[in-house]
Amino acid sequence: MANKILIILEQKQLHFYNNGQLDRSFSVAVGKQNTPTPTGNFSIINKIKNPYNPTLGTRWLQFTSRMHGIHGTNQPHLIGQAVSKGCVRMYNRDVEYIFPQVSIGTTVQIKTTTAQENVEYFIYTVQVNDSLYHLARKFETTIANIIKINNLENKNLIYPGQQLKIPL
Known part of the structure; x- marks a missing residue:
């Protein structure tokens, strides 16, 4: 079973699943109201170690062609807030933990809330x-x-x- 990332925007949490089991959960920063983090099902399409832009922290995991990604930050005090332009920011140590375990094609599911829709x-x-x-x-x-x-x-x-x- 492959690894998976589940992000719950309302909670500002990223849940990392390793072989179908919850491995760890992390606090994250998400998109602002006028530049929200997209919801839906995505996959990792690009990985960069030590990206060129210092605001991206030490790792970059891109999940949309519109340049949305999961990345580190040079402003760790903003973790837990809705402050980004749609990206998901993590503490550098946290993104460094998941980076080697995530490959191109890894599923990224982003939901607004954990509330289950009662739709069969x-x-x-x-x-x-x-x-x-x-x-x-x-x-x-x-x-x-x-x-x-x-x-x-x-x-x-x-x-x-x-x-x-x-x-x-």
């Missing part, structure tokens, strides 16, 4: 030529419901093999 669903594996419109009609739901339950950032980007929650 089943898992559907996207097939070639599927679209959200097609799936909504096939399973008698709405595109909006599929987008919401899956926290889809880009409703035009689903791909064969992707697993989607389909509301019942």
